[in-house]
Amino acid sequence: MLPIMSLLKLEDVHVHVEQKEVVKGVNLKVERGEVHVLLGPNGSGKSTLLRAIMGLPGYGVTRGKILFEGRDLDSLKPYERARLGIALMHQNPKPISVKLQQVIEELCKRYGAPQDLVQKLGVNGLMDRELFKGFSGGEIKRVELALTILQKPKLAMLDEPDSGVDLGNLRLVGDAINSLANEGASILLVTHTGVIADYLNKVDFTHVIVDGRIVASGELNEMLNLIREKGYQAFMRWTS
Amino acid sequence: MSLAEELARGGAIFYVQRNYEIVRQVIAKSLIEKGVVLEPLSSAVKKGWVDKLLWTVLPAREIEPKGAFVYIPPYVKVQAPVSFCFTVDKGSQSVHNVLVIGEGSEVTVTSVCSSAGDGKEHKGYTEVFLGKRAKLDYVMVHSWAKDTRVEAELGVIVDSEAVMNELYVSLRSPYELRGNARFILRKKASLSASTIYLATLGRALLETGVTIESENSSAEVTSRVVAAKGSIVRQPILLEAKAPNTKGHVECKGLQLSHDSVIETIPSLRSAHGGAQLTHEAAIGKISEEELAYLTSKGFTEDEAVTLLVRGFLELGIKGLPESLKPQITSILDLLARAATG
Ligand SMILES: Nc1ncnc2c1ncn2[C@@H]1O[C@H](COP(=O)(O)OP(=O)(O)O)[C@@H](O)[C@H]1O
Ligand SMILES: [Mg+2]
Numbered sequence: 274m275l276p277i278m279s280l281l282k283l284e285d286v287h288v289h290v291e292q293k294e295v296v297k298g299v300n301l302k303v304e305r306g307e308v309h310v311l312l313g314p315n316g317s318g319k320s321t322l323l324r325a326i327m328g329l330p331g332y333g334v335t336r337g338k339i340l341f342e343g344r345d346l347d348s349l350k351p352y353e354r355a356r357l358g359i360a361l362m363h364q365n366p367k368p369i370s371v372k373l374q375q376v377i378e379e380l381c382k383r384y385g386a387p388q389d390l391v392q393k394l395g396v397n398g399l400m401d402r403e404l405f406k407g408f409s410g411g412e413i414k415r416v417e418l419a420l421t422i423l424q425k426p427k428l429a430m431l432d433e434p435d436s437g438v439d440l441g442n443l444r445l446v447g448d449a450i451n452s453l454a455n456e457g458a459s460i461l462l463v464t465h466t467g468v469i470a471d472y473l474n475k476v477d478f479t480h481v482i483v484d485g486r487i488v489a490s491g492e493l494n495e496m497l498n499l500i501r502e503k504g505y506q507a508f509m510r511w512t513s
Numbered sequence: 514m515s516l517a518e519e520l521a522r523g524g525a526i527f528y529v530q531r532n533y534e535i536v537r538q539v540i541a542k543s544l545i546e547k548g549v550v551l552e553p554l555s556s557a558v559k560k561g562w563v564d565k566l567l568w569t570v571l572p573a574r575e576i577e578p579k580g581a582f583v584y585i586p587p588y589v590k591v592q593a594p595v596s597f598c599f600t601v602d603k604g605s606q607s608v609h610n611v612l613v614i615g616e617g618s619e620v621t622v623t624s625v626c627s628s629a630g631d632g633k634e635h636k637g638y639t640e641v642f643l644g645k646r647a648k649l650d651y652v653m654v655h656s657w658a659k660d661t662r663v664e665a666e667l668g669v670i671v672d673s674e675a676v677m678n679e680l681y682v683s684l685r686s687p688y689e690l691r692g693n694a695r696f697i698l699r700k701k702a703s704l705s706a707s708t709i710y711l712a713t714l715g716r717a718l719l720e721t722g723v724t725i726e727s728e729n730s731s732a733e734v735t736s737r738v739v740a741a742k743g744s745i746v747r748q749p750i751l752l753e754a755k756a757p758n759t760k761g762h763v764e765c766k767g768l769q770l771s772h773d774s775v776i777e778t779i780p781s782l783r784s785a786h787g788g789a790q791l792t793h794e795a796a797i798g799k800i801s802e803e804e805l806a807y808l809t810s811k812g813f814t815e816d817e818a819v820t821l822l823v824r825g826f827l828e829l830g831i832k833g834l835p836e837s838l839k840p841q842i843t844s845i846l847d848l849l850a851r852a853a854t855g
Contacts, residue, residue, distance in 0.1 A: 327810050328810075329806055329810060330802075330806055350809065351806070351809045351810045352809045352810075352811075352812050352813055352814050352815075355809075355810060355811060355812030356812050360811075361810055363807065363810075366807060367803055367804075367807070369804050369807055369808065369822075369825070370801075370804065370822060370825045370826055370829060371821050371822060371824065371825030371828075372825060372828060372829070375821065375824065375825060375828070376808075376811075376821070379813070379817075379821060380811065380812075383812055383813070384812070403825070403829060420811065424811065424812060
């Protein structure tokens with residue numbers, strides 16, 4: 274009998290960016306259908322970790338392993354990882370000189386998703402625009418989340434879906450993440466404020482990352498309370 | 514030619530010329546009843562007033578009047594497009610077309626020029642007289658065999674309060690092309706002229722000249738040039754205003770897909786009257802690594818991502834065309850993007 278593989282397993286993952294070690298030995302398991310929240314201060318390596326899992330150029334794993342459904346991702350290009358079912362909602366995507374409509378059509382074709390899957394995120398009015406060009410903060414987040422959803426991912430990595438989003442839109446974004454989880458996708462969600470947490474139906478695990486290391490894991494409210502009371506410094510003693 | 518047929522499908526007027534032979538010449542009966550005329554220019558010039566129009570917008574050439582003549586009387590709305598198709602597959606072909614669109618009329622024209630086989634040379638000269646308050650959407654599509662030499666000129670008079678949207682698309686570049694489009698704008702006239710040129714070989718000179726002669730007129734000139742495989746594209750654009758309260762903008766962008774290609778863009782503005790507001794922006798670049806990385810992270814291979822970016826680059830250069838032409842433009846863009854990266 275085959276052992277049951279974790280959807281995502283990180284084993285002592287180290288990532289260098291521009292010759293500087295940014296992720297310093299992360300271990301993490303994400304099972305099917307689980308929602309994980311990754312909390313950490315600015316610059317702690319949250320985005321770097323997600324980018325390394327996606328395999329973006331410049332974010333090479335220098336030690337350790339990333340396994341997806343038991344398969345080592347090391348030799349796979351980003352597009353191959355995407356096709357295995359990994360999607361990254363970029364934190365701050367820059368303008369892409371293609372109309373949104375075109376990108377959505379191509380994604381729907383590739384992943385067989387119906388376009389109205391993202392109806393609720395209210396992206397229709399932006400279809401004829403150049404992707405992300407001149408978009409407001411909230412529009413960027415809604416559109417980037419919509420594109421992530423259209424990939425019908427097994428693992429959705431969401432990099433700060435809540436930053437720069439006003440209250441009304443937070444509800445939309447939260448609902449969209451909830452339906453994604455309902456469909457069975459696993460979620461690895463990065464936030465440095467934790468505001469999105471109030472809108473999520475469930476969070477299975479919360480991890481705190483400081484200076485490139487996961488320094489604590491546990492229940493969401495417990496972690497948030499600790500951070501709110503004592504700040505991320507509370508975890509600093511674990512590092513160095 | 515499937516593209517030509519697609520563009521011509523359901524057309525109100527259909528004119529096909531192969532070398533010097535008129536292969537088809539069709540005009541809807543309802544249009545004839547409204548006084549619309551389609552005939553060979555050679556017979557149209559027997560009317561004195563037509564003869565007087567020849568070579569009044571373009572510099573005169575010593576060629577036979579072999580081409581099409583279309584006349585649309587005032588206040589006629591032609592719903593379906595007027596389609597022209599010129600092919601050269603043997604020796605050389607010279608074409609002279611004249612379009613006269615009456616006051617307050619509206620029409621869409623698509624014109625496809627192509628070469629095949631032993632077509633060595635195509636020379637096409639089209640003169641358009643757009644009457645007061647008339648509206649013309651004009652799409653010109655080129656597709657050339659590599660051994661053809663091409664000279665293509667378009668001259669348009671946009672009379673008072675008339676509106677012209679022009680799009681020139683080149684699907685396959687020949688070894689040598691000289692294109693020249695010139696527009697003269699009268700009072701309160703409006704022009705949007707777009708060029709989409711995909712160069713996969715040869716050298717091309719794409720000249721555009723817009724003269725705003727009278728007040729309250731506006732012009733927008735947009736171009737997108739994609740150069741690959743050792744091609745050379747030179748593109749001088751002159752926007753000239755001779756009257757107050759006029760507005761003009763030139764936007765040209767070049768995208769280089771290979772190291773051995775050359776793009777030279779020369780936008781120039783000339784104002785011969787205070788009170789004109791003229792601007793230009795020009796940029797030449799390559800495919801952005803950052804955009805590529807973003808798209809490949811969404812599951813597109815590098816080739817697919819480049820195709821998408823080329824398509825987007827071209828599409829964002831098309832302005833002001835009617836919804837009705839959208840399906841055709843979409844298939845043209847798909848074709849272009851594949852050809853650029855194929
Ligand atoms: N492309 C990059 N070039 C240089 N430094 C980078 C790059 N990406 C990340 N870093 C550095 O790595 C560290 C972690 O960044 P990041 O992963 O973006 O943090 P977080 O997402 O937790 O705010 C920071 O010091 C940042 O400056
Ligand atoms: Mg970040």
